Amino acid sequence: MTAHDHDHQHGHGHHIDDDHWLAMLDHVELENEVFGAFVTDTAHRLIEIRGPAAPPVRRVLDIGPGPGVGTCAWARLFPEATVVALDASQAMLDRTTARAAAHGLDGRVEVRLAELPAGLDGLVDIDVIWASMVLHHIGNEVVTLAALSDVLAPGGLIAIAEFGDPQRVLPDDLDIGRPGLAERLDAAGTAWVAEMRKGLPGATTSDTYPSMLEAAGLELVDSPRVGLRVDESTSDMTRQVVFGHLQRLRSQFVSGLDADDLATIDILLDPADPRGVMHRNDVFATSSRQIFIARKPS
Numbered sequence: 001m002t003a004h005d006h007d008h009q010h011g012h013g014h015h016i017d018d019d020h021w022l023a024m025l026d027h028v029e030l031e032n033e034v035f036g037a038f039v040t041d042t043a044h045r046l047i048e049i050r051g052p053a054a055p056p057v058r059r060v061l062d063i064g065p066g067p068g069v070g071t072c073a074w075a076r077l078f079p080e081a082t083v084v085a086l087d088a089s090q091a092m093l094d095r096t097t098a099r100a101a102a103h104g105l106d107g108r109v110e111v112r113l114a115e116l117p118a119g120l121d122g123l124v125d126i127d128v129i130w131a132s133m134v135l136h137h138i139g140n141e142v143v144t145l146a147a148l149s150d151v152l153a154p155g156g157l158i159a160i161a162e163f164g165d166p167q168r169v170l171p172d173d174l175d176i177g178r179p180g181l182a183e184r185l186d187a188a189g190t191a192w193v194a195e196m197r198k199g200l201p202g203a204t205t206s207d208t209y210p211s212m213l214e215a216a217g218l219e220l221v222d223s224p225r226v227g228l229r230v231d232e233s234t235s236d237m238t239r240q241v242v243f244g245h246l247q248r249l250r251s252q253f254v255s256g257l258d259a260d261d262l263a264t265i266d267i268l269l270d271p272a273d274p275r276g277v278m279h280r281n282d283v284f285a286t287s288s289r290q291i292f293i294a295r296k297p298s
């Protein structure tokens with residue numbers, strides 16, 4: 001998704017259904033599946049924080065579920081809960097609904113088309129809110145957190161997952177192109193997010209998540225950093241994750257990279273080139289998510 005697309009869609013008050021994003025949906029789904037442990041780890045931490053005497057979790061709200069991998073994980077992890085998946089994209093919600101049905105969870109997964117911070121009306125007494133890689137796509141994050149706080153039950157928890165360590169998929173001493181490609185991709189990514197945010201409706205400069213949670217009246221309880229790793233270099237799945245990742249960066253950061261780096265990425269993405277990621281034996285995928293867990297005061 002380019003900053004222009006964002007501006008166009010949000011600026012006209014439309015829900016999001018961006019072609020570029022949709023083209024990446026298969027990749028996002030695969031990535032969410034292979035990195036799924038960070039959802040499970042967070043859920044187990046929430047169970048610890050709630051304590052052994054807490055009643056079962058009955059209402060979960062998953063904002064910005066994308067293809068719904070997390071949504072289904074929450075439904076599995078909390079078998080007495082209904083999970084509401086709220087997204088501004090109908091295509092994402094359709095994918096979430098299909099995934100829930102395929103996993104036999106459709107009776108407990110509901111979808112809601114809404115563009116935050118609006119669209120929470122009617123939701124009350126939510127036990128757990130999951131906000132994974134979505135808040136940075138919303139113009140005013142503090143207003144959104146305050147609106148989310150309003151729908152939490154007293155003592156309810158919100159878990160936010162945001163960027164941790166940058167993703168790495170190839171060794172530093174890559175045998176193609178100029179050294180330092182990974183750092184230049186990181187810089188292009190940071191610039192892309194900053195530019196994208198400028199186009200969001202009601203865009204304000206964001207503070208740190210602990211500060212924004214406090215401003216929204218929520219109490220920070222824990223902030224673990226959870227590692228993500230796939231390192232079976234010879235597996236087709238790892239190659240596919242790395243291929244999709246580079247393909248996404250290639251199209252998103254095209255204006256932030258020079259011709260040499262674009263040529264290097266093109267070699268890596270060439271299925272016929274033995275130096276390409278579909279043939280290399282040194283590919284892997286590591287990253288991390290920074291989790292923030294906060295409680296609504298009782």
Ligand SMILES: C[S@@+](CC[C@H](N)C(=O)[O-])C[C@H]1O[C@@H](n2cnc3c(N)ncnc32)[C@H](O)[C@@H]1O
Nearest residue numbers: 064065066087088089092115116132133134137
């Ligand atoms: C990067 S995806 C995150 C998908 C998944 N949760 C994950 O962890 O990978 C961001 C999701 O947030 C949704 N989104 C972006 N802005 C939104 C808004 N203002 N209100 C609701 N959903 C939004 C997008 O449609 C997309 O599904």
